[in-house]
Amino acid sequence: MPLRSTTAAWKNLREHADQLSSNHISDLFSDDPTRFNGLTFRTGQLLLDLSKQRLNQTTLHNLSALAEEADLHDWIEALFTGQKVNCSENRAALHTALRSPKASSLTVNGQDIIAAVHNNLDHMRRIVDRIHQGQWRGFTGHSINTIVNIGVGGSDLGPLMTCRALAEHQSGAANPVQVHFVSSMDGSQLSELLSQLNPARTLFVLASKSFTTIDTLANAATAREWLRRSGHTTTDDMLTARHFIAVTANTAKASEWGIPPSNQLEFWDWTGGRYSMWSAIGLPIALKLGMDGFLSLLEGAHAMDEHFRHTPFLSNLPVLMALVDVWNINFLNIHAHAILPYDGRLGSLPAYLEQLEMESNGKSVTRGGETVDFHTCPILWGEVGTNAQHAFYQLLHQGTESVMCDFIVAARRYQTSGSEELQHQHRLNLANCFAQSRLLALGDSILDNADTQPAHKRYRGNQPCSTLILDELCPFSLGQLIALYEHKVFVQAVIWGINPFDQWGVELGKQVATSLLGALENPESTPGFDQSTNGLLAAVHAKQKGEA
Structure with missing residues (x-):
């Protein structure tokens, strides 16, 4: 070609x-x-x-x-009809299906994915309503009033951006919630946030397509340990069931981590991370705006889909x-x-x-x-x-x-503010x-006297x-x-x-980081990296030992 x-x-x-x-x-x-x-x-x-x-x-x-x-007409139809436009991963890219009306249908690999999307939205509504009605309770029996979304990349940026943009449209629920976001691997966001929160009333949303993302799982493990140390006696199973929700395409991994199926919301491998805020990854948005507000967001996106397609x-x-x-x-x-x-x-x-x-x-x-x-x-x-x-x-x-x-x-x-x-x-x-x-x-050129001005003006x-x-x-x-x-x-x-x-360009860095972790955890190991990396490892080990 x-x-x-x-x-x-x-x-x-x-x-x-x-x-x-x-x-x-x-x-x-x-x-x-x-x-x-x-x-x-x-x-x-x-x-x-x-x-x-x-x-x-x-x-x-x-x-x-x-x-x-460039055959753009054909590519647009391929996008909307579930053809495998993601050629390197042999997948469709169907974020548009996430905002399609319930009455529509689209069959991919023998499944009506629109029906699956709306079943998931219905599950999402039940969770949102339960929290907004004060019926989701933590380990002390008190209602949840704080949500912490733990995710990175598309599992963080879209929901965070939307919650901040539409804060004025917050749900008028009987039990409104505060929504926070944690993404940094170094723990700085989480450590500062946890010092201000009540563990008995905090619910964590673990948002990870693969449920193997190191950044997210490290923060999740810290959050669970914080709950364990809160001074209240309960089993790990009860703690996880009352204080964690998983949003993932890998439900088996979420279950292995301890999150029960009733606390899991699904999205699919045809949903790219940076296109996922329309899926259950948008749970924090729905918790902020109410489910009707989230559906209005989807309706706006669908209106643009129709404009783009036709x-x-x-x-x-x-x-x-x-x-x-x-x-x-x-x-x-x-x-x-x-x-x-x-x-x-x-x-x-x-x-x-x-x-x-x-x-x-x-x-x-x-x-x-x-x-x-x-x-x-x-x-x-x-x-x-x-x-x-x-x-x-x-x-x-x-x-x-x-x-x-x-x-x-x-x-x-401010048209209705009266200010x-x-x-x-x-x-x-x-x-x-x-x-x-x-x-x-x-x-x-919009000024009358521009020609009389010195060059620096x-x-x-x-x-x-x-x-x-x-x-x-x-x-x-x-x-x-x-x-x-x-x-x-x-x-x-x-x-x-x-x-x-x-996004193959981000994958190799993750692999190299994993190979470096062992050298950081074992100062006595003999690193076999390049000169610069070996030197940096030695400098860090020396500082951690208190050496000059």
Whole structure:
């Protein structure tokens, strides 16, 4: 299979980029008085503005031809119908099935997986309702009022991001719960948290697809030992049954650890970790929002699924966002991407998208085994916009790097609070969001006296920016937003010919760490590693022995 860079559509885009390269974004606005209307798109509760990108309608049509050449239509259907799009692991990737309505059906390997998904959701609801009604009791008979989710990667980032983003939508249950997250292997998060909690009223959710993740099991073992030392006499079986829930695809391992089947929620091998917040991995979200809030999140994601699957490319938000990124990366040579939510509630979104995009598309080998001769996923990072303005915007405005930026903001906030002060703050926030994207794209051409300023005060602009406006931040709109980025990543992978659903690049490090553990636990062993590692081991052993 030829590399995408050798195809006719790719070559056409290369020629088009050469023709357009001398155009500043401000020139593109001057040339087209209807530019905003022609490059703004909407679905559900989301509006996408691409008018501050370095492109025109010809660019979009050429990019759409690239998508057609890559058989994107067929790949989208393959994704939704359970074909094995994860070729290196011979699996489907059916996170879309996790948010499909109960009335739908999809048979994979002889099983109606939609029915299985909704059976699991029903089990999840029973657990959530039991906790919210104060009927899940710890070893002293007191109701559980604190949840600690122990997981890492996709078992942590999605639920954490969502719980923080939607905290204002917390369930009004009779027995509301506090939800905490622990992911770090070094125990620092857990040790600080446990000192503040009541063991008799704390429930741990162990979230691990394989139930072999060292980070998660180490924290879980520490949590169980903390419960044992709490001063209350009970059996280990009773302690585990009352204070642990497992969310896993490996129920046998969870049972071996001691968690009874009634305390287990399942997800499947066709659910990738970074696509799993829609599954039972989202239990902390349901405990925070209530089950109806969690289902609203799924409904928003499903609405985006339907839009993605059935909308023509030139009106399709995930396709458009993906193609614009391909344009920036492969034809404008921009390899840095800033995620800039102008909403403190979305403070964890950049970290979530870092994993979603860089773990999915941080690949250099195609599905056919060829080494690519073009760039794939850029470096992603970000921060809440108003904080970022005082941190790294200097580089965006006057540095030497070209950076593409996603601005994300909600149109409405504090409408029902009755607080004019808070509504004023939101207007101030919107003003900053729109001002920064305007200045990054257009530069100081927006000022009357720009030419009179010294060089160190000039703003060159021409940094391509997309703006996403949510009607308001709620479970439905957040579901739409996250599914939008998921599908964007998939489209990019199709264009580049890579597999976005495996992550072999993180596996070898785990194996090497296991081999090093023995050398760390046995100072008398003779390490057979490289010079640097041998030297570091010796330095650590010396310090642990109190030597100089």
